[in-house]
Amino acid sequence: MNKETQLLIDKGEMLPLMEEFYTIQGEGYYKGTAAYFIRIGGCDVGCHWCDVKESWNANLHPPTETSKIVENAKKYSDTIVVTGGEPLTWDMTALTSQLKNEGLQVHIETSGAYKLTGTWDWICLSPKKMKRPTQEVYDSADELKVIIYNKDDFRFAEEQAAKVNANCILYMQPEWSKRDTVVPEIVDYVMKNPKWKVSLQTHKYLNIP
Numbered sequence: 001m002n003k004e005t006q007l008l009i010d011k012g013e014m015l016p017l018m019e020e021f022y023t024i025q026g027e028g029y030y031k032g033t034a035a036y037f038i039r040i041g042g043c044d045v046g047c048h049w050c051d052v053k054e055s056w057n058a059n060l061h062p063p064t065e066t067s068k069i070v071e072n073a074k075k076y077s078d079t080i081v082v083t084g085g086e087p088l089t090w091d092m093t094a095l096t097s098q099l100k101n102e103g104l105q106v107h108i109e110t111s112g113a114y115k116l117t118g119t120w121d122w123i124c125l126s127p128k129k130m131k132r133p134t135q136e137v138y139d140s141a142d143e144l145k146v147i148i149y150n151k152d153d154f155r156f157a158e159e160q161a162a163k164v165n166a167n168c169i170l171y172m173q174p175e176w177s178k179r180d181t182v183v184p185e186i187v188d189y190v191m192k193n194p195k196w197k198v199s200l201q202t203h204k205y206l207n208i209p
């Protein structure tokens with residue numbers, strides 16, 4: 001990559017764009033809502049069950065001008081979900097300020113592992129054991145979405161719930177490959193601990209992106 005491109009990426013004026021698609025938000029609070037997804041490449045958190053491992057290597061995704069991403073996205077939806085990869089790998093200031101200038105609602109899906117940049121209407125924090133979220137993300141998260149893969153994840157979920165702000169909505173979401181065993185455990189847990197809600201990856205049941 002040439003120096004000029006690297007400089008623009010450092011400033012958030014270019015981003016490694018993996019894919020973009022108009023779909024229905026499948027997960028969490030906005031489940032069922034039409035939204036345009038911008039998936040930015042690059043993540044070194046390393047979840048072994050990650051369902052988008054192709055996103056991890058940023059070098060495989062073309063550096064794309066942030067202004068072009070915005071010009072395109074605004075044609076599709078009033079609600080934009082920025083995901084990845086881990087979007088907070090990059091400076092989200094330019095992307096979100098341009099999306100906000102277009103009057104769009106801007107949501108993020110993040111592990112919270114890196115510095116919180118950008119202006120967000122909705123922050124979905126999905127914390128990971130390997131790289132813990134920053135305090136700023138705990139303080140700003142609108143929803144906490146803990147992925148349940150095994151029994152220890154219930155303990156981790158409570159640990160994370162103790163760190164988020166009081167208004168944060170709490171979700172447990174089954175890890176997809178473990179859903180048959182984990183869903184009954186989540187159902188039981190949520191009935192016993194009703195501060196939690198269930199989130200499913202409904203797009204996978206609907207066979208949409």
Ligand SMILES: C[S@@+](CC[C@H](N)C(=O)[O-])C[C@H]1O[C@@H](n2cnc3c(N)ncnc32)[C@H](O)[C@@H]1O
Nearest residue numbers: 049050051084085086109110111126174175176
């Ligand atoms: C692919 S991640 C990208 C955004 C960010 N890196 C993060 O982890 O929040 C988007 C969402 O999918 C969740 N996710 C990834 N793989 C999953 C799986 N196999 N089953 C259930 N949820 C999964 C993540 O926890 C996160 O909430």
Ligand SMILES: Nc1nc2[nH]cc(C(=O)O)c2c(=O)[nH]1
Nearest residue numbers: 024025026027083109203209
């Ligand atoms: N439909 C749909 N909803 C989603 N919610 C979060 C997703 C993500 O990968 O960040 C996702 C996704 O990939 N597709």
Ligand code: SF4
Nearest residue numbers: 043045046047050085
């Ligand atoms: S943090 Fe997100 S993108 Fe990165 S490996 Fe974990 S689930 Fe995948």
Ligand SMILES: [Mg+2]
Nearest residue numbers: 051052083209
């Ligand atoms: Mg997904």
